[in-house]
Amino acid sequence: MMKKLTELGEFGLIERIKRSVKYKGRDVIYGIGDDAAVLRYTKDKYLLFCSDMLIEDVHFRRNDATGFQIGRKALGVNLSDIAAMGGVPKYCVVSLGIPKGLSVRFLDGFYRGLNSMARQFSVSVVGGDTNRSDSFIVDVALIGETKRHSLVMRSGAKKGDVLFVSGSLGGSLRGRHLNFIPRVKESRILVKNFKVNSMIDISDGLSVDLSRILKESNTGAVIFEGLIPLSRNCISVKSALCDGEDFELLFSMTPKEADRLMKKRRRLFKTKISPIGKIVERSYGLNLIDNKGIMRGLKIEGYRHF
């Protein structure tokens, strides 16, 4: 019988894609599986390369979002990926699918939004492709760079590390997912001042994205319900754990570095930086300690693409 994609799931699909790749040039430091690919560049720098697609009626509705917001978000989600690697975004190309009846006004708004985000983070929009389609589709591919010693991956978490998140979590679908600021600056400050062991951006929910760090790092984690910073629109801890599209940074560092960060965080960052838990041995899995002190295994729930 023919398999359907829904049986495979997203993890299964990405594993399948990874396995299908037949050629890997020797300049590829890391390919599929982190927030961005890592490519050999100059003696002391890597190139970073990623892409993210937004599709009308899947990621947004044209009635609920302005062209300007979609333009900012289309680039913003990619900036968030480069931030998660400790990188500096540089160049993007933008492929569009444009429905026949789309107003020039929407499209002008889209480019104003895209360009305002690009200018804010010194990213050059250098090309792309335009096509007719039934719904509005935008795919942005972004090149960034990072000094070799600033690179942070999902796979570097160590037993004993303290886990942190930037900003606050949950309820993003009530509007923030269209107005978030990608944490490029916060990431730069982090990698310049601290040794960050692992990092990811929270796009599919804290529990899902933390589980990605754990899987890649071959570790477990325990997080404290009372420490999770809830956003104003967040109705429950569950929502903070499982809602997607926060686009905050989730990262880990040794207790010693964590101490330094705790002392300096208010001086260095305008954005809130909160410790939420610890990296533990793999066999413990992913656990939550609730406000009564009771520990339970955390179900990995978040945004399902399929």
Next chain:
Amino acid sequence: MMKKLTELGEFGLIERIKRSVKYKGRDVIYGIGDDAAVLRYTKDKYLLFCSDMLIEDVHFRRNDATGFQIGRKALGVNLSDIAAMGGVPKYCVVSLGIPKGLSVRFLDGFYRGLNSMARQFSVSVVGGDTNRSDSFIVDVALIGETKRHSLVMRSGAKKGDVLFVSGSLGGSLRGRHLNFIPRVKESRILVKNFKVNSMIDISDGLSVDLSRILKESNTGAVIFEGLIPLSRNCISVKSALCDGEDFELLFSMTPKEADRLMKKRRRLFKTKISPIGKIVERSYGLNLIDNKGIMRGLKIEGYRHF
């Protein structure tokens, strides 16, 4: 009144996008407007960066094309863009929109096709994004590189240049558009052995793509009907002039270089290389001399995206 996109047309749209860009880093040698962007890289090399989107029921139908063919084509159209700049393709990311009912078999075929094309041209597939969507969508973004002195742009055609095309033209929609070989190798041989003044890949039809060279180079051209190499499936010269998706190279060089090329072409290339006309002063526009020796202005017709 609100303008519709159809009134703007594709040229108008791209002009509008170009004008909207607000930030251009000093590492951008050339942004929107050629087959790929040109970015500063090392002392003697440039990075090239492009993207191309294929959308089900716009660019192909799932009944007429296998996953394998779509996979090859999705990367192939980008390879053709890098070839048109005289470059070497290196890394790609692949964003997908996947309909709910898509069979794993189609998707496996897609990745087999993509990876076979990637391996054939030593391109590393290093990342991407997967999403749910109503129809199958694929956007590939590709990074290439080129030695500085090998870079060829649309804008370099000079009065007196001889115009050439690779392969044969027309009738691509009868199947070749799903099975073409991007002219990466031919492009490499060209730029290594000759001084190529201008180049583009024929994606929207000879007349449209030649007019792009003329516009960027501020020149005119005359081409000879009897010299245009027609493909086996091509029913008329009009079809060779106006059909899209040939993915052949159209390029120009000085008469002296052209002479050298004419002498060496059979030894250097397996693919046919044909002279088809000359670059002339801009005021002449774009003209065709038919088989009776009569010259007429050529209507610029080709694939319209909107």
